[in-house]
Amino acid sequence: MKRIAYFLFFVIFSQAICAQNWEVNTVRRINSWDSGFVRNYNKVVSKTAPYVAVGVPVAMAAVALINDDSDLLKDAVYVGTSVAGTIAMTYGMKYLFDRRRPYEKYPDRIHPFSLEDTPSFPSGHTSSAFALATSLSIRYPKWYVIAPSALWACSVGVSRMNEGVHYPTDVLAGAALGAGCAVANIYINRWMKGTISEGEYIAFIAYNAQMVWPIRQLGRMISEMSKAGVSIDRVAYIMHSPAETDDPEAFDAPMDGDIAFEHVRFGYENSPEILHDIHFSMKAGTTLGILGGTGSGKSTMMLLLDKLYSLAEDGGRITVGGVDIRKIRTEHLRRNIGMVLQEPYLFSRTIAENIGIA
Numbered sequence: 001m002k003r004i005a006y007f008l009f010f011v012i013f014s015q016a017i018c019a020q021n022w023e024v025n026t027v028r029r030i031n032s033w034d035s036g037f038v039r040n041y042n043k044v045v046s047k048t049a050p051y052v053a054v055g056v057p058v059a060m061a062a063v064a065l066i067n068d069d070s071d072l073l074k075d076a077v078y079v080g081t082s083v084a085g086t087i088a089m090t091y092g093m094k095y096l097f098d099r100r101r102p103y104e105k106y107p108d109r110i111h112p113f114s115l116e117d118t119p120s121f122p123s124g125h126t127s128s129a130f131a132l133a134t135s136l137s138i139r140y141p142k143w144y145v146i147a148p149s150a151l152w153a154c155s156v157g158v159s160r161m162n163e164g165v166h167y168p169t170d171v172l173a174g175a176a177l178g179a180g181c182a183v184a185n186i187y188i189n190r191w192m193k194g195t196i197s198e199g200e201y202i203a204f205i206a207y208n209a210q211m212v213w214p215i216r217q218l219g220r221m222i223s224e225m226s227k228a229g230v231s232i233d234r235v236a237y238i239m240h241s242p243a244e245t246d247d248p249e250a251f252d253a254p255m256d257g258d259i260a261f262e263h264v265r266f267g268y269e270n271s272p273e274i275l276h277d278i279h280f281s282m283k284a285g286t287t288l289g290i291l292g293g294t295g296s297g298k299s300t301m302m303l304l305l306d307k308l309y310s311l312a313e314d315g316g317r318i319t320v321g322g323v324d325i326r327k328i329r330t331e332h333l334r335r336n337i338g339m340v341l342q343e344p345y346l347f348s349r350t351i352a353e354n355i356g357i358a
Contacts (some may be wrong), residue, residue, distance in 0.1 A: 003020035023167045027102050028109050030161040042159035043113065046125065053083050056136070078185060079135040080264040086131035086181040089123065090174065103164045105229070112164040122175035123166045130178030136355050138182060153178075162172040196228045250329045255336035257321020258284050259305070264316035266304060268296075274300060278316070 033039065057080035064073035099121040103219075118124070129136035133149035157171040260281040267273035274297045282288045292298050303309050305318055307330050317324045325333060338355075346354055 001005065022187060023169060024102070024109065026168050027161050027166075028106075029163045030158065031110055033101075033162055039113075039162070042162040045152075045155045046114070046159040046163050049125045049129050049159075050151075053132045056132055057083060063090065075139045078139065082135040082182040082185045083128050083131045085185065086178045089177060090122055090124045090127045090316045091183065093122055093177075094124070097121045099167075099170070099272055099316060102167055110164045114163050114165060116165050121163075121170045122177055123157065123160050124168040125160050126153070126157040126166070126174030126177035127181075128170045129153040130175045131182050132178075134179040134182035135185070138186065140245060172237075173174075243272060244330055246329050247326055249329055253323040253328045254321050254333040254334070256284055257323075258319075260319045260322075261301070262317050262319065263302070264311065265270060266300060266309070266311060266315055269335065275304075283315070284321075306339060308336055 033042070036197060042280050057076050058081065060076035061074060063069070064076055067234070095118075098119045101112075101116060101120045103110040103115075103195075130153045133153035137146045157166075157175060160171060161168065194350040255357060258281055260276045264275055264278040266275040274295070278297075278301070290298050290301065300309070304311060305325070309315065311326075317326070319325065320333075321329065346356065
């Protein structure tokens with residue numbers, strides 16, 4: 001049973017790592033395209049995408065009003081509402097999933113060519129570009145409309161990754177959302193005009209369900225991947241931490257003596273000192289309560305006693321039964337010191353085993 005549990009954990013853990021690595025490596029590879037033409041092309045496409053997505057239906061409406069063309073005006077309204085609806089849904093999803101930008105999460109691997117102040121998922125530029133391209137292709141199903149529109153929309157998605165501001169899943173979700181909104185808008189308009197048949201209505205509901213569910217699942221997957229990413233970083237930190245070593249003269253000292261802090265001073269790395277000349281002793285068999293505000297060093301004192309952090313040579317010393325804990329074997333010390341944290345976690349074992357872990 002243990003082997004099966006370990007195997008399942010390994011499979012899930014490996015999939016999370018592979019999925020995350022695929023995304024990061026893809027963004028990093030595209031982000032590294034910095035040759036003159038490619039970089040400038042992506043920069044122009046990325047910067048102009050919102051203006052093109054909004055400007056095209058506005059220009060269509062202006063021409064329709066000037067020429068008194070009712071058909072063109074209807075097309076402009078359809079294209080414009082497709083883009084507007086996509087933008088509204090995109091920004092709602094952004095703040096729902098609240099995914100960090102690639103350059104924020106991996107500043108050492110992704111270089112941002114532009115900075116954004118909104119969450120990453122899904123890509124707003126890509127969704128509005130695909131909404132425009134799809135709605136134009138539906139209204140004007142000619143190759144000379146479809147091909148340039150599709151090429152431009154895809155270029156927008158790639159340019160956002162080249163800028164270092166979106167993951168591949170952000171772009172894919174944006175493309176699906178934009179194209180889906182443009183298609184759905186046709187059925188919505190027909191339903192509002194009362195010209196949609198029962199069969200078309202059922203088909204619309206079915207297509208809508210098929211489109212929405214994968215997007216929701218993709219969002220959930222992104223959320224789980226973000227959580228897995230944090231866990232992976234913590235596991236990697238532990239895996240790459242140097243092995244603990246004891247003093248060559250360390251031994252198994254008696255652990256039933258007095259505990260004493262002698263002029264202890266300690267500060268975390270790159271932080272100011274939080275323990276200043278702490279000096280007290282605790283008699284064997286007695287109870288001691290230490291009170292203090294948040295961040296005053298209460299937990300730090302316990303971690304130092306358990307050698308989870310090491311005192312500097314000039315940071316004073318901690319003794320048990322008069323023996324400096326530096327001279328006590330770490331395994332022996334921790335085996336004789338129990339620790340109950342503020343947020344205890346119970347493993348799927350017996351109570352005795354849980355207590356033994358502490």
